[in-house]
Amino acid sequence: xxxxxxxxxxxxxxxxxxxxxxxxxxxxxxxxxxxxxxxxxxxxxxxxxxxxxxxxxxxxxxxxxxxxxxxxxxxxxxxxxxxxxxxxxxxxxxxxxxxxxxxxxxxxxxxxxxxxxxxxxxxxxxxxxxxxxxxxxxxxxxxxxxxxxxxxxxxxxxxxxxxxxxxxxxxxxxxxxxxxxxxxxxxxxxxxxxxxxxxxxxxxxxxxxxxxxxxxxxxxxxxxxxxxxxxxxxxxxxxxxxxxxxxxxxxxxxxxxxxxxxxxxxxxxxxxxxxxxxxxxxxxxxxxxxxxxxxxxxxxxxxxxxxxxxxxxxxxxxxxxxxxxxxxxxxxxxxxxxxxxxxxxxxxxxxxxxxxxxxxxxxxxxxxxxxxxxxxxxxxxxxxxxxxxxxxxxxxxxxxxxxxxxxxxxxxxxxxxxxxxxxxxxxxxxxxxxxxxxxxxxxxxxxxxxxxxxxxxxxxxxxxxxxxxxxxxxxxxxxxxxxxxxxxxxxx
Amino acid sequence: xxxxxxxxxxxxxxxxxxxxxxxxxxxxxxxxxxxxxxxxxxxxxxxxxxxxxxxxxxxxxxxxxxxxxxxxxxxxxxxxxxxxxxxxxxxxxxxxxxxxxxxxxxxxxxxxxxxxxxxxxxxxxxxxxxxxxxxxxxxxxxxxxxxxxxxxxxxxxxxxxxxxxxxxxxxxxxxxxxxxxxxxxxxxxxxxxxxxxxxxxxxxxxxxxxxxxxxxxxxxxxxxxxxxxxxxxxxxxxxxxxxxxxxxxxxxxxxxxxxxxxxxxxxxxxxxxxxxxxxxxxxxxxxxxxxxxxxxxxxxxxxxxxxxxxxxxxxxxxxxxxxxxxxx
Numbered sequence: 001x002x003x004x005x006x007x008x009x010x011x012x013x014x015x016x017x018x019x020x021x022x023x024x025x026x027x028x029x030x031x032x033x034x035x036x037x038x039x040x041x042x043x044x045x046x047x048x049x050x051x052x053x054x055x056x057x058x059x060x061x062x063x064x065x066x067x068x069x070x071x072x073x074x075x076x077x078x079x080x081x082x083x084x085x086x087x088x089x090x091x092x093x094x095x096x097x098x099x100x101x102x103x104x105x106x107x108x109x110x111x112x113x114x115x116x117x118x119x120x121x122x123x124x125x126x127x128x129x130x131x132x133x134x135x136x137x138x139x140x141x142x143x144x145x146x147x148x149x150x151x152x153x154x155x156x157x158x159x160x161x162x163x164x165x166x167x168x169x170x171x172x173x174x175x176x177x178x179x180x181x182x183x184x185x186x187x188x189x190x191x192x193x194x195x196x197x198x199x200x201x202x203x204x205x206x207x208x209x210x211x212x213x214x215x216x217x218x219x220x221x222x223x224x225x226x227x228x229x230x231x232x233x234x235x236x237x238x239x240x241x242x243x244x245x246x247x248x249x250x251x252x253x254x255x256x257x258x259x260x261x262x263x264x265x266x267x268x269x270x271x272x273x274x275x276x277x278x279x280x281x282x283x284x285x286x287x288x289x290x291x292x293x294x295x296x297x298x299x300x301x302x303x304x305x306x307x308x309x310x311x312x313x314x315x316x317x318x319x320x321x322x323x324x325x326x327x328x329x330x331x332x333x334x335x336x337x338x339x340x341x342x343x344x345x346x347x348x349x350x351x352x353x354x355x356x357x358x359x360x361x362x363x364x365x366x367x368x369x370x371x372x373x374x375x376x377x378x379x380x381x382x383x384x385x386x387x388x389x390x391x392x393x394x395x396x397x398x399x400x401x402x403x404x405x406x407x408x409x410x411x412x413x414x415x416x417x418x419x420x421x422x423x424x425x426x427x428x429x430x431x432x433x434x435x436x437x438x439x440x441x442x443x444x445x446x447x448x449x450x451x452x453x454x455x456x457x458x459x460x461x462x463x464x465x466x467x468x469x470x471x472x473x474x475x476x477x478x479x480x481x482x483x484x485x486x487x488x489x490x491x492x
Numbered sequence: 493x494x495x496x497x498x499x500x501x502x503x504x505x506x507x508x509x510x511x512x513x514x515x516x517x518x519x520x521x522x523x524x525x526x527x528x529x530x531x532x533x534x535x536x537x538x539x540x541x542x543x544x545x546x547x548x549x550x551x552x553x554x555x556x557x558x559x560x561x562x563x564x565x566x567x568x569x570x571x572x573x574x575x576x577x578x579x580x581x582x583x584x585x586x587x588x589x590x591x592x593x594x595x596x597x598x599x600x601x602x603x604x605x606x607x608x609x610x611x612x613x614x615x616x617x618x619x620x621x622x623x624x625x626x627x628x629x630x631x632x633x634x635x636x637x638x639x640x641x642x643x644x645x646x647x648x649x650x651x652x653x654x655x656x657x658x659x660x661x662x663x664x665x666x667x668x669x670x671x672x673x674x675x676x677x678x679x680x681x682x683x684x685x686x687x688x689x690x691x692x693x694x695x696x697x698x699x700x701x702x703x704x705x706x707x708x709x710x711x712x713x714x715x716x717x718x719x720x721x722x723x724x725x726x727x728x729x730x731x732x733x734x735x736x737x738x739x740x741x742x743x744x745x746x747x748x749x750x751x752x753x754x755x756x757x758x759x760x761x762x763x764x765x766x767x768x769x770x771x772x773x774x775x776x777x778x779x780x781x782x783x784x785x786x787x788x789x790x791x792x793x794x795x796x797x798x799x800x801x802x803x804x805x806x807x808x809x810x811x812x813x814x815x816x817x818x819x820x
Contacts, residue, residue: 064716064726071730076557138555142684171496179494187496188503195507199515204684212676213523214685220514224507264503268510275565277674277687279521285513352563352691423691426666430694431722437692438724 022108039097046089053082107174120162127155185236223271251306262296323374330366355416408447415440549772581651600639
């Protein structure tokens with residue numbers, strides 16, 4: 001681990017220059033405090049809101065008439081609103097927050113202009129609010145995972161640019177020149193998102209391309225976001241925390257390098273579904289890339305296995321590690337699901353079924369969100385210099401979230417396979433197939449409920465700690481202010 | 493990889509290659525797609541832009557996220573070559589004998605479904621006459637283009653008029669969701685393009701062809717289980733308006749049975765959004781035979797004017813063999 005390694009070697013970037021001394025961790029944390037608290041608290045709030053929308057969407061499979069008179073809460077609006085809350089409200093800001101902290105800590109340097117980063121975070125959150133409102137009002141763009149209307153997308157992009165530019169500057173000003181594995185992943189992720197988001201924005205919302213090219217670009221974008229970006233940031237976090245919290249060295253830098261290359265090379269090609277009405281080379285290329293994506297999964301699995309020395313139970317030792325361990329398993333399973341569905345025979349069954357969203361949610365939720373929970377639970381106490389009042393609530397959140405993910409993903413997966421097998425038989429009437437998925441969908445509602453409960457606990461844990469910190473500060477500031485007055489009064 | 497710029501270059505290379513592959517090239521290849529000419533019979537330009545109301549309906553479809561439950565991509569697993577008779581000629585016994593011989597004598601053909609039952613060896617003239625009723629219909633399914641051409645030659649020699657039908661097949665098509673697979677051309681004038689990713693509900697690529705009745709769609713949107721008992725679709729009552737009947741009922745009012753009826757003196761009428769959405773839904777057709785998705789239209793295919801499919805007079809499309817279409 002570079003952080004615990006010996007003093008930094010002479011920097012190759014400024015030869016002959018005076019090697020600046022590394023900044024002490026408490027000072028780094030102090031510089032990260034405000035922007036990260038804003039990012040994480042905002043993320044937790046969006047998560048709660050998103051799970052409320054997801055619940056509404058899920059209840060419609062029990063009672064189709066539920067809230068049917070309201071255009072704002074119709075299924076086709078609530079569902080994307082919920083997923084956008086989760087993706088743009090939680091995943092990206094939480095990921096950016098963790099990335100900022102990791103870059104500062106690994107580079108042993110202060111965050112550059114934390115005030116501006118905070119402004120970026122606020123801008124981002126305003127954009128998401130406008131976007132989710134727009135989706136509910138019917139202004140969705142119609143592209144899956146890029147539903148936020150262009151006015152909201154621009155705000156989000158502005159906020160993202162502010163954060164990303166300052167994160168790159170933080171990376172550039174690092175005092176520890178030796179790069180740790182996580183930094184590759186994070187640095188790549190930093191400019192990956194602005195690139196894909198601006199491409200999608202320009203070509204789909206501003207200067208619209210024609211016809212099916214729109215759909216191809218939308219698929220490319222959402223695959224790059226959900227597989228590559230989430231993968232890069234999630235794995236950076238995993239590679240940082242697993243060695244750190246188990247107190248062991250990362251098993252192999254080369255395996256990590258392999259995982260990095262395979263993820264960015266093949267992950268970015270996997271978006272086009274086999275059924276797509278486009279020239280055949282595109283879906284074929286995507287299927288090959290999805291199949292080869294298994295290499296990065298294996299590389300990550302081997303690396304973590306080696307780091308733990310084969311003792312998986314080590315992952316249960318620390319509350320944060322539990323989340324990260326769960327996320328890692330979800331990453332592997334979701335990756336294998338994606339690789340298996342690269343085969344035409346499998347895809348013929350799973351396409352258009354609930355299997356696809358199950359796979360996507362396992363990746364976005366079971367992997368990325370869980371890893372982020374673990375990281376946030378470690379980082380926030382460091383930032384605030386406070387411990388969680390009891391680890392019980394954190395552990396409770398873990399078990400509820402883990403059960404929620406399982407109860408959510410497994411029924412959808414099973415239901416999707418059943419649905420897909422039935423769809424192969426034209427003799428089975430479609431309405432029977434549709435109704436046949438209902439028991440599975442209804443079972444997944446319990447998962448939705450548990451997840452919502454878990455999110456409330458996450459928000460509660462986080463907000464409790466932040467409130468305690470700022471109350472203590474306010475009190476001490478108040479005391480300082482009042483005592484000063486007293487002393488001035490007493491002086492004459 | 494111990495240098496920032498190196499990491500940057502690696503990521504730049506990876507993303508740039510995929511950007512060229514899946515943003516630039518698709519734009520060059522399908523972003524510049526133009527209208528094409530349908531193959532077989534009447535050559536029409538395809539697709540036609542949707543009528544104005546249907547284009548407004550696309551916006552309603554987008555705003556309410558219909559694409560989260562309905563795909564618009566019909567798949568096909570392959571194409572088969574059917575040999576059909578359009579005219580039995582005068583020497584029907586010879587035609588039937590030739591059909592029989594082709595069906596049983598050669599591994600290149602199997603009897604098509606329409607032929608299986610009534611055709612028995614040594615059948616009488618009367619029996620063969622009943623088989624040859626209801627032409628044009630397909631009798632043989634050929635394995636190769638050469639075999640099909642040979643069979644057509646044999647049948648034509650008996651005085652009948654045989655032709656080759658190209659029939660796309662697959663579970664989606666067998667379900668009646670379309671007549672051929674969806675192709676990029678189908679979406680040329682739509683923006684945004686919403687091919688959908690899930691089939692919570694049925695595929696809609698060819699909805700206008702199987703459900704041309706606008707009133708059915710209006711009632712189905714208002715109360716899905718009224719038209720389809722097993723439907724799991726939520727109702728879209730916010731697209732409709734309950735209003736007092738002034739003087740006489742509106743001709744647009746929905747005919748609703750007992751418990752759904754709005755009560756005396758009231759009626760349910762579709763708002764403009766509902767009418768637009770239904771115009772869009774009934775305009776959804778993907779049934780033009782194209783060079784990259786060839787097929788022979790059944791003789792009865794008549795096309796309402798308000799679609800994005802060209803108007804193909806049924807008879808001409810069926811009688812003309814798509815000679816310039818590649819067999820798949």
